[in-house]
Amino acid sequence: MTETDATPLQRDAARTIFQKGAPGRRAFVCPDPGVGEVDVSRLLPERFRRREPPRLPEVSEPELVRHYVGISKRNFDLDSGFYPLGSCTMKHNPRLHERVAALPGNARLHPLQDGERAQGALELMWSLQGALAEIAGLPHVSLQPSAGSHGELAGVLLTRAFHEDRGEVRRKVLTPDTAHGTNPATVTMAGLEVVKLATDADGGVDLDDLRAKAEEDVACLMLTNPNTLGVFDRNILEIAEIVHGVGATLYYDGANLNAVMGLSRPGDMGFDIVHFNLHKSFTQPHGGGGPGSGPIAVSERIAPYLPVPVVARRTGGEGNGASGEPAFELDYGSGTVGSKTIGRMRGFHGNYGCFVRAYAYIRSLGGNGLTDASQTAVLNANYLLARLREHALAGGGRVGELLPAPYPRAEPSAQGGQLCMHEFVLSGGPMKRALGVKTLDLAKRLLDHGFHPPTVYFPLLVEEALMVEPTETETRETLDAFAEAIAAILEEAAKDPAVAQSAPYTTPVRRLDEVAAARQPVIRERLD
Amino acid sequence: MALASYPDDLLYHPEHDWARVEQDGQHATLGITWYAQDQLGEVVFFESPALGATLSKDEPYTEVESVKAVSDVVAPLSGEVVEVNAAVAENPHTINEDPYGAGWLVKVRLSDPSEREALLDAAAYRASLNGS
């Protein structure tokens, strides 16, 4: 499977829409303004007018369609194949969600529509708030943040507000060295400083390091549980006690929520603030990078600072025309929630289109279904981990020897293997030393096998890391096939490492020169 | 530069920066070590500090950027920038090819030449790498 036998369509030289079309072609036909003869030049003084039109394409509709459909075929996607990116939760996106999001009552609803005439939307948001609160084990929810990292920023700003309200200035945020890169960046944007915590041999937070660093200047500890190693930190209650003991807050990064829905709740673990990624556990499609949505749930003591508006339910109101029936409204801090709000973090009230999809998902699965989902996610991850560990290699030995999982070191199963939560991390170090093939090469060769590779080189704690999250919507057959492919690549590498080192071969383009792109960035089409 | 090298005539800072103190003891040339450029990978961007800028020992004074990482460049000695290597700003890859020669970054007039006592010699620096 080495040669360039991709279809001609995929292998066409990349031409952008700006290189297509011809002067005079058009797709849009402008309606007649219909308001009589108007001298537009009188309506807008010369000095405010654009002199030359922007050099947008001039294409017909058929050309437009061919172009974008054509380039879509140069994308791998989740509907087409397995996508085990760690902490991304690439689970199936049901198309029902697109159908309900497209209903005109949702799609053509203006955000400033009066509350009485948007009761369906407000009730949906209110119900979603409630469902997320139940899943998190924390009572108050804001749907406003635009994405996970935006929700994180909200969380740190909330923590700052909480402490400032007590007359305390606390500068430090503790975060484990396994944390997602967003966490330190977020902390800096919120005006605080990052202090890193060591990870212990089991893959959890090093308690001694935590005790040493937990002092009165600490505002918050930011954690995800299970963490990016796929390890559920068994000391979580003690961690919470230490952190609360110095008056700091505990923040939960919800990126790994898929492991614990209905099984364990961040609120019960002691977290004060939780953010959700609706585009992870709740099936909002990733869209090639976005949109997402990052609601947050908080404890009673943090509720006053929540961004506003939130959706509240009033009974005895005028909603729905019948007095005494509950009405839903946007609330700007009339009660305790948001009474000392940090303010807005964006326009309007959040990514409603994502709320519709997440809500449809939660209705489809129900409480038991969400629990099943998490259980199956954990089952699938453990199965794949075991398969990879045990898979025999033609030349002798097993995959697990070349790609071991360094964490957790404790918690053996009955067979002496390891258990993980919904994801696990392998180290490509032994493979690199034994075969001369790095994690990067393995990933590129996987592309030729029709799989999206797992996340590579993260977390930084693990040498040549490969972070794998299968999710619950994959069949056993797919997991087996993936393990087979890994084994095949290792066997091939043992014979000839050069194959993987120059992979991929069958994709629309092969390895790209990222250095040149960074050194002399060309980030738009030249039109001169 | 393919093979690790740590010239004996230089002084080294644990954050992987080197200093070449001039004969007069009042000026020094600064740069990053072989280890630093090897860790970074191919350098794609480097922005010189301004002439006249003040460097403080142990504090970062600029950054180097590769495709995969950005790293602080730490001042091994304090002083005032009297010359910057414009050629390296033009062609940052020079830092990888010749980190101690053409890949020098800045020249400073030292404000406290005695600070050199705190730096490591080549052997000590090499030993610190093996420990890491």
Next chain:
Amino acid sequence: MLAAIGVGSLQELFERQIPEPVRLGRALELPPGESEQQVYEHLRALAARNVSAEEELSFLGAGMYDHYVPALIDMLTERSEFLTPYTPYQPEISQGGLQVMFEYQTAISELTALPVSNASVYEGPSAVAAAAYMAKLHNGGRRIVASAGLHPHTLQTLRTMAHGFGMEVVEVALCGDGSPAGARVTDPERWARAIGEGGEQVAAAIFAQPNFYGAVEDAAALSAAAKAAAATGPGAGGAGSGSPAHGFAPVVVCQVDPITLGVLAPPGECGVDVAVGEGQALGNRLDYGGPSFGLFAAREEYLRRMPGRIAGETVDVDGRRGFVLTLQTREQHIRREKATSNICTSQALNALAGVVYLSWLGRRGIVELGELLLARTHYARETLAALAGVEKLHDQPAVREFAVRVDADVAAVRRRCAAEGVNPGADLHALTGREQDRGGLLVAITERRTRAHIDRLAEVLGAAVAAERGARVAA
């Protein structure tokens, strides 16, 4: 599978990993799951209780607009290949998405006449905040001078974020504030003074074009005044230890309405350094406020500090043209605490809709659309101002939105209009909280609002105002 893993039961998998005290031990208190059909019916019933632009004649705007989205955009954004992939971290199999980003960046660069654009950020107001943060990193300033003509949500977002950034926001009033016949554009003297007084503390000077009241600002004059005020203000230079000299200058940031850029002089030709804005009007649905995208474009010198994703052109090992995410060291996942922003997502799918829409409009279409909006907005404003009890709030040139004042209680007027199936626009005072905006209505025009619609608006609004005035007199 359990045997392969080496546990006796599914329970054991969790019992061995989750300590007993934090196990939930009960079912989630959520309704039981339903079939696709049941969920559909439930969602449909909810949607039916919303009055969308499908059910009423709506002139609501204020940042999001009911433009016509061509069907081909729905088709493309629902394609698996665009809808379901992740961020393109493996470029060899993500050329579709990366090329879309590259084309989008080109389109935004053309539209704004600024050389560099990222692949989008979340939405409008947070894009403005991101620009302010970038300005701080660029020149070390701590003050944001912001025109009162910015969208109220933008001003509020700036204040929230500024607290985290360690910056303060100074708001510059509009002309004629305090007077009913006010001009509603940024007061140039106050603008210059606020920037001059701030000296090298001013990181960014920010205004909107058109502004929140629909008024066209003199963007070139505001930019020039900002630079001039800085040059003569207290202090200049002041580079920090070891950092490159900038010579003091605030970053001039303009929040644009992209649909107007076919007819309005683009920010890049008005001396603006950074253009940001809400992209919803470009091929995206209203969706009750989101998701949409934020555009972010700037002068060349800001390239390495720009937040968000950027796609760059390169070649593969066989010399084929291709695209990759580039300059990723700026982003959260490599620079970590030194990142210029923490943004992980670009609004890829919404930006796809944006670039397809711009290509659909095309070079001539965006101009024609802009001219149509100018003409119909003018017609609407004149028609409404001719009604008894309705007057213009300002008489500035307006492209697609304008404000009037009604001589009656706005909420009551709006309720009467709603009963007739017309939404006459947004309650201005409810949005800005400014006394001088009492009685104000913000009326938005899109190409979907025909002359007949505008006439209907006039009829209904006129009657509503008359009825309310009559009721007031009678009372």
